[in-house]
Amino acid sequence: MRKIIASLFISLDGVVEAPDQWHFPYFNDEMGAAVDATLGRTDTLLLGRKTYDGFAGAWPEREAAGGEDAGFAKKLGDARKVVVSGQDLSFTWRNSERLEGGLVDGVAALKREPGGDIAMSGSVSVVRELLAHGLLDELHLMVHPIALCKGMRLFEEGEATMPLRLLSSTTFRTGVLHLVYALAESAGDATYDDAKVHLPQDEA
Template structure:
C-alpha cells in the first residue's frame, strides 16, 4: 500500500497559486536533495488536471542533462484525477486518467499501489484529499514572501485540519521545508 506524499511551494501567507514567485530564489542543490529525499520512495505520480496539463509540456521534453528530475517525471507512471480529460488526452508518457475525484477510488488506488505516491501542485485535488484524510505526508516549501492574495492550500472556510510537524529544514536559499502528517496518524 502506498502513502501519499504531497509537495507544495507556498508563500508565508499560504499562497500556492502559479508559483512564479519561486523564480526569485535559486533552486539549490540542498533544495533538490530535500525534494529528492521524499520522492525517492515514490513509484507513482498523482496529479490534478490543471497541474498535469502544465507539467506535461514542461517536463516531457526535458532530459536528465536538463534537469536531474526529468527521468522521474517522464518515466514514472502518472495518474490524473479529472472529470474532463480522457485517456486519449493524456499523451505524456505513462499517463492514465482515473476519472473524476472520488475518495473511495483514491483509497483503492492507494491500497493497490506498490511504493509511495507523489503529488506536486494540484491544489484542488490536494484540498479534497486533505479533507478526506488521504494525505499521509505534507511537504511544504515555504518561501519568504507574502503576496496578500491568490489561491491558498487552506482557503478561508476550510474545516479545521490538525497536523503534526515531523520535520523541518532551513534551505540555503531562504526557503523552509516543513513536513507535516495528520495529527491523528502521529498519535497512532
C-alpha cells in the first residue's frame, strides 16, 4: 500500500501559518534536499484546495520562466495532483484532479492504488484529518528556531491526544530540526512514582 508523507515548516511554538513570511532565512541546501526528497521525487501530490491554489498560482509561471527553480517546478507540474475540496473545481495546472469519494474514503482508495508514495505540503486541515483517521504514514516537521507567538498552530486546543513515534531526526546547519514522526500507540498511564525510579540515585 502507498504511504502518505506530509511535510510542514513549523516554528518552535508550533505555528504553521504563512511560512513564506518567516522561514526563507533558514532555507539552505540541506532543507532543499529534504524538500526534494519528498515533493520532488513523488508521482502524486495530495493537496488541500488553498495550498493547491497557491501552488498553481506560482509554480507553472516559475517553470515557464526557466530560472533556477524551473526544474523543481517541472517536477511538480509533471506529478499527479489530487485536490481535496468539497466543491467542483476547474483546473489550469496540468495533471490536476479532484479527490473523489470524500476525504476518508477517497484517500483510503488513493493509498490502495498502484504507484509510489503520496506527498503533501502544507494543507494543514487535511493533515489534521488524516492524522485523526490514521491515514497519514509519516509527518515530516522542519522545526525552525523561531517563536512566532501568533498564527495558526498545527495542533489545536481541545483535540484528542495524539501520541507520535519519532522515526528520525536531523539537525541542519541553520538550527532547523528535521523530525520525522509516525502515529504511535498510547504511551500508557504513569505517575511520578513510576518516573522517579529513573532519576539519578545518590550512592550510599
